[in-house]
Amino acid sequence: MPDSGLIVAILLIQILGAIGAYLMSWLSGRIGNIRTLMISIIIWIGVCAAAFVITTEIQFYFLAASVGLVMGGVQALSRSTYSKMLPETKDHASYFSFFDVTEKVGIVLGTFFFGFMEYATGSIRYSVLSVAFFFILGMLLMFFIPRKEWKVTKN
Structure with a gap:
């Protein structure tokens, strides 16, 4: 794939990220x-x-578009959800500092496991599956959120 193709993919992700954030908000x-x-x-x-x-360049572009639609929205939505679950306090900065630290830890661990899986298996395809494992783990953890937090609220 030429370098220009990667630039197109990055642009797709950025542009569709804004659209995805709007759709997730809705x-x-x-x-x-x-x-x-x-x-x-x-x-x-x-x-x-x-x-x-995936095996073709066009599949890669569709994948990049999918990433863009989900990535922008999930980042904004996770922060919004976290803020709605905070207790009443004057010191929200401490809670958001914790949120930011855990986000950075997640980035480091995710990057490490991505690289480790490529090293261990010799295939970057299995690295992607290690990322899927973390999403599955996150989904399972979400079931521990009290049901009262699942109610529909207007933003």
């Missing part, structure tokens, strides 16, 4: 943040599965 207004995040995670698992099997 959906969360209709079914709630938690359910929308779960749908997003299911889409991410599908994206990982698709990345494991």
Whole structure:
């Protein structure tokens, strides 16, 4: 794939990220943040599965478009959901500092396992499956969120 193809993919991700954020906001207004995040995670698992099997350049572009639609929305929605679940306090900065630290830890661990799986298996395709594992783990953890938090709320 030529370098220009990667530039096109990055542009697709960025442009569709804004559209995806809008769509996720709309959906969360209709079914709630938690359910929308779960749908997003299911889409991410599908994206990982698709990345494991793609073979053509056009498939790569469709994959990049899918990533763009989900990535922008899930980032904004996760922060919004977190803020709605915070207790009443004057010190929200500490809670968001914790959120940011856990996000960075997730980035480091995800990158490590991605690289480790490529090293261990010799195939970057299996690295993508390691990312899917973390999405599945995240989905399972979401079931521990109290049901009262699943209610539909207007943003």
